[in-house]
Amino acid sequence: xxxxxxxxxxxxxxxxxxxxxxxxxGDKEVLVKVHAAAATIGDLILVTGEPFPxxxxxxxxxxxxxxxxxxxxxxxxxxxxxxxxxxxxxxVFGDLSVCGLGAxxxxxxxxxxxxxxxxxxxxFEEAAAVPESSVVALQGLRDKGKIQPGQKVLINGASGGVxxxxxxxxxxxxxxxxxxxxxRNLDMARSLGADHVIDYTxxxxxxxxxxxxxxxxxxxxxxxxxxxxxxxxxxxxxxxGGSMAQTFEAMLRGPWISMTGSKTMGNMLxxxxxxxxxxMKELLEAGKVVPVIDRRYPLNKVPEALRYVEEGHAQGKVVxxxxxxxxxxxxxxxxxxxxx
Ligand SMILES: NC(=O)c1ccc[n+]([C@@H]2O[C@H](COP(=O)([O-])OP(=O)(O)OC[C@H]3O[C@@H](n4cnc5c(N)ncnc54)[C@H](OP(=O)(O)O)[C@@H]3O)[C@@H](O)[C@H]2O)c1
Numbered sequence: 001x002x003x004x005x006x007x008x009x010x011x012x013x014x015x016x017x018x019x020x021x022x023x024x025x026g027d028k029e030v031l032v033k034v035h036a037a038a039a040t041i042g043d044l045i046l047v048t049g050e051p052f053p054x055x056x057x058x059x060x061x062x063x064x065x066x067x068x069x070x071x072x073x074x075x076x077x078x079x080x081x082x083x084x085x086x087x088x089x090x091x092v093f094g095d096l097s098v099c100g101l102g103a104x105x106x107x108x109x110x111x112x113x114x115x116x117x118x119x120x121x122x123x124f125e126e127a128a129a130v131p132e133s134s135v136v137a138l139q140g141l142r143d144k145g146k147i148q149p150g151q152k153v154l155i156n157g158a159s160g161g162v163x164x165x166x167x168x169x170x171x172x173x174x175x176x177x178x179x180x181x182x183x184r185n186l187d188m189a190r191s192l193g194a195d196h197v198i199d200y201t202x203x204x205x206x207x208x209x210x211x212x213x214x215x216x217x218x219x220x221x222x223x224x225x226x227x228x229x230x231x232x233x234x235x236x237x238x239x240x241g242g243s244m245a246q247t248f249e250a251m252l253r254g255p256w257i258s259m260t261g262s263k264t265m266g267n268m269l270x271x272x273x274x275x276x277x278x279x280m281k282e283l284l285e286a287g288k289v290v291p292v293i294d295r296r297y298p299l300n301k302v303p304e305a306l307r308y309v310e311e312g313h314a315q316g317k318v319v320x321x322x323x324x325x326x327x328x329x330x331x332x333x334x335x336x337x338x339x340x
Contacts, residue, residue, distance in 0.1 A: 002106050003018060004017055004302045009063060012047060012303035020105070026109065027083075030083055030092070030109070036320060067105050067108075068102075069105070071095055074108075074322075075091050076090040093116060094115035118281075133161040134291075138279065151176070152178070152211075153216070154177075154205065155216050158218070163179070168193055168289040169283070172288040178196040178210075188316075192290075213235050219241050224257070224265065233263070234263065251267055
């Protein structure tokens with residue numbers, strides 16, 4: 001089969017498009033024919049091995065997993081003897097960071113607990129955009145952010161892979177949502193359900209006197225003190241992404257602020273799990289959440305896809321089309337561009 005392979009850390013150019021052996025499913029594994037994957041900042045981090053601490057997970061001197069790619073959607077081709085939940089033909093999706101990556105390939109063998117049946121109303125490309133980004137947003141808002149109906153919730157970085165899910169998930173919990181993005185993304189944020197939009201090129205939401213019960217910092221940077229000022233008296237700040245400075249500031253100062261005052265501030269790290277993916281599947285099938293896809297690239301163009309993601313201005317998700325899917329399922333949002 002064809003796959004994207006790497007044996008050393010570096011810029012996306014280290015990735016090679018190669019013929020490799022097709023995997024065989026183990027006893028409790030499922031062989032999935034990958035239809036689509038997603039290219040994210042997280043994949044870029046695993047390819048470059050930067051920031052360095054990621055290597056304690058991905059391999060200290062060289063990558064432990066030769067085929068990268070976390071988010072995937074595809075069709076079950078074969079099942080191991082002890083597989084209980086799936087059969088050939090099932091359409092599935094999942095986050096392979098729990099089981100050794102491998103989404104940038106024509107086939108991948110995964111433990112049955114790493115995948116879930118794909119939402120019936122989504123194409124493979126839409127489904128591949130979901131598994132990690134949406135669960136980051138869900139866990140940030142629901143678990144760390146303790147989101148409640150009627151709360152004023154602000155999403156910074158609302159137009160990106162995580163942010164575009166966060167706006168919709170926060171709305172599904174009944175929150176009043178303010179989306180922060182740049183001028184060209186304001187309409188998109190509104191179309192995702194944001195009640196208010198703030199153009200970060202025109203206005204700094206930390207300086208306008210407004211306060212929020214929950215802030216999800218999905219991207220960008222503001223000093224933690226500014227975020228703190230923008231929180232209501234018992235407000236919660238959840239840092240899920242953005243600049244390293246923002247992450248470190250919240251890691252170092254967040255616990256002290258939380259212990260000494262009424263506001264809670266801290267970071268979150270996604271914990272991929274089947275339960276939350278099923279939760280997302282239900283929201284997607286109910287039409288409460290729709291994946292936003294910016295561009296799609298073929299499998300041999302993963303390096304280009306990652307370079308585009310690296311620029312930091314993707315509108316929603318960037319998808320890798322591995323096997324072209326059935327033509328009868330229409331997309332919710334038009335694909336703005338196909339890079340061949
Ligand atoms: N905590 C976790 O477990 C976890 C898991 C996965 C990812 N992450 C992190 O989450 C972050 C977001 O990921 P992502 O996939 O959403 O990234 P992304 O899709 O690459 O983000 C791009 C988006 O961010 C917007 N943006 C850039 N600078 C901004 C600013 N200063 N203010 C507001 N918006 C800005 C861009 O809009 P414009 O073009 O308009 O600027 C663009 O739409 C990353 O830092 C990633 O590493 C964390």
